Amino acid sequence: MPMIEMNNVSKWYGRFQVLAECSTQVEKGEVIVVCGPSGSGKSTLIKCVNGLEPFQQGEILVNSISVGDPKTNLPKLRARVGMVFQHFELFPHMSITENLSIAQVKVLGRGKDEARERGLKLLDRVGLRAQADKFPGQLSGGQQQRVAIARALSMDPICMLFDEPTSALDPEMINEVLDVMVELAQEGMTMMVVTHEMGFARKVAHRVIFMDQGRIVEDDKKEAFFGSPRSERAQQFLSKILHH
Amino acid sequence: MSSWDWQVFCKDTIDGEVVPGCFGGAGDVTYLDWLLSAWGWTLSVSALALVVALALGSLMGILRTTPHRGLVLLGNVWTELFRNIPLLVQIFLWYHVVPTLIPPLRGVPSFILVVIGLGLFTSARISEQVRAGIQSLAGGQRMAGLAMGFTLPQTYRHVLLPMAYRIIIPPLTSESMNIIKNSSVAFAVSISELTLFALQAQEETSRGIEVYLAVTGLYFVSAFALNRAMLFVENRVRVPGMIGGGGH
Numbered sequence A: 001m002p003m004i005e006m007n008n009v010s011k012w013y014g015r016f017q018v019l020a021e022c023s024t025q026v027e028k029g030e031v032i033v034v035c036g037p038s039g040s041g042k043s044t045l046i047k048c049v050n051g052l053e054p055f056q057q058g059e060i061l062v063n064s065i066s067v068g069d070p071k072t073n074l075p076k077l078r079a080r081v082g083m084v085f086q087h088f089e090l091f092p093h094m095s096i097t098e099n100l101s102i103a104q105v106k107v108l109g110r111g112k113d114e115a116r117e118r119g120l121k122l123l124d125r126v127g128l129r130a131q132a133d134k135f136p137g138q139l140s141g142g143q144q145q146r147v148a149i150a151r152a153l154s155m156d157p158i159c160m161l162f163d164e165p166t167s168a169l170d171p172e173m174i175n176e177v178l179d180v181m182v183e184l185a186q187e188g189m190t191m192m193v194v195t196h197e198m199g200f201a202r203k204v205a206h207r208v209i210f211m212d213q214g215r216i217v218e219d220d221k222k223e224a225f226f227g228s229p230r231s232e233r234a235q236q237f238l239s240k241i242l243h244h
Numbered sequence B: 001m002s003s004w005d006w007q008v009f010c011k012d013t014i015d016g017e018v019v020p021g022c023f024g025g026a027g028d029v030t031y032l033d034w035l036l037s038a039w040g041w042t043l044s045v046s047a048l049a050l051v052v053a054l055a056l057g058s059l060m061g062i063l064r065t066t067p068h069r070g071l072v073l074l075g076n077v078w079t080e081l082f083r084n085i086p087l088l089v090q091i092f093l094w095y096h097v098v099p100t101l102i103p104p105l106r107g108v109p110s111f112i113l114v115v116i117g118l119g120l121f122t123s124a125r126i127s128e129q130v131r132a133g134i135q136s137l138a139g140g141q142r143m144a145g146l147a148m149g150f151t152l153p154q155t156y157r158h159v160l161l162p163m164a165y166r167i168i169i170p171p172l173t174s175e176s177m178n179i180i181k182n183s184s185v186a187f188a189v190s191i192s193e194l195t196l197f198a199l200q201a202q203e204e205t206s207r208g209i210e211v212y213l214a215v216t217g218l219y220f221v222s223a224f225a226l227n228r229a230m231l232f233v234e235n236r237v238r239v240p241g242m243i244g245g246g247g248h
């Protein structure tokens, strides 16, 4: 039973079709990298997985729960799906510790002390224990993104979604974030990652999805993708991002 | 200036005699007593109207940012309605028209009607500010809140509103100061507030300059004190690591 299953998902903004019959599966423990040119629908696809974006056709199951079903308790489902954004989206008016504990307390009903402990442990893990009492605005981009990953982990997610987690970072900060993600992947976290970091893909991805104009045009085992991509579009795209 | 006569405030309002100590006692009322009570009315009207305006303005502003079309429409209609009719006309509507349309409102004191009128007028303006504040956070914060498993109300409560209010403290401050100034329309329905006091006291004493200077001074002090109080609040809730109140 796959952790994430998409069957023929289509979505429109008015007349404009953003997603066209997208189907794929993510098994438990699998790491999937999603790439493709700007505007191809990567963010939209990943936001459909936890219902942040509605879709008009098809079906998405997360842990066998249907995301599109109006009867589904979306907040409950989302609480178990970690999400990391391009622009971090930490809550700026809360200290780092509060960022890590508020949802544990308000959503999962954990005690304040328990939530704080868990938060501090995760801060340790991403190497930011010393920043616990600071505010997001006082941290560098790379640090903020590591906190954002820790915040997602604080909810004990069953899988995690990343939307270009390193593309808003200065180059020297990209690796500190990728390192955390590689470690997560190696520990067996189920991950769906929109990124153009092909180094990351080569290292830990099981499969690579290539999107173009709202369609999944490649969905291959990593080896096959980097070896001989079938579509010309993917070929061009790969050569562009690999040579810089 | 030799022609000024501040003694006017020590005069009894009935017989015009100067009362020693300037405060009338036992049934006598001096102009100073009246001035202070008028100030009290001004502050009461303003404070209560501000409470009404903040509550309803926040609610309407929030509704306008929800994903529900009906609620957005309600908030929009409310805002346009109360924003586009002149304040004085609204006060008269509440005083003369609404009670004839809604009989239970007939016995309601004009003080309450003015609070409602001024409160609703200002709520439309605050609704605008609250909406703008929430929208300035863009979609990212809302998505981040929802992605953590917060319900929509929880996302507003814990994520969007704390930042939105910080961002809009400056316009809220000037709106609160406007309420004090706008409360002068209450004179039109015979509330004995500062403006009405000025009109009447100046007529009775022919001491227009002193009367208006005193009233002006009290308006100024009230608005200025409020401004300082809001600045204090703004500094207290300032987020470390951010310039100004917040925003990206």
Ligand SMILES: Nc1ncnc2c1ncn2[C@@H]1O[C@H](COP(=O)(O)OP(=O)(O)OP(=O)(O)O)[C@@H](O)[C@H]1O
Pocket: A013, A016, A018, A036, A037, A038, A039, A040, A041, A042, A043, A044, A045
């Ligand atoms: N709210 C919206 N209304 C209309 N069109 C939208 C909306 N959001 C996104 N789109 C369009 O949908 C398409 C897919 O957008 P999406 O953000 O998913 O692309 P992406 O692959 O993530 O691109 P990027 O690499 O630039 O992040 C784009 O053409 C975009 O302009």
Ligand SMILES: [Mg+2]
Pocket: A042, A043, A044, A163, A164
């Ligand atoms: Mg995107």
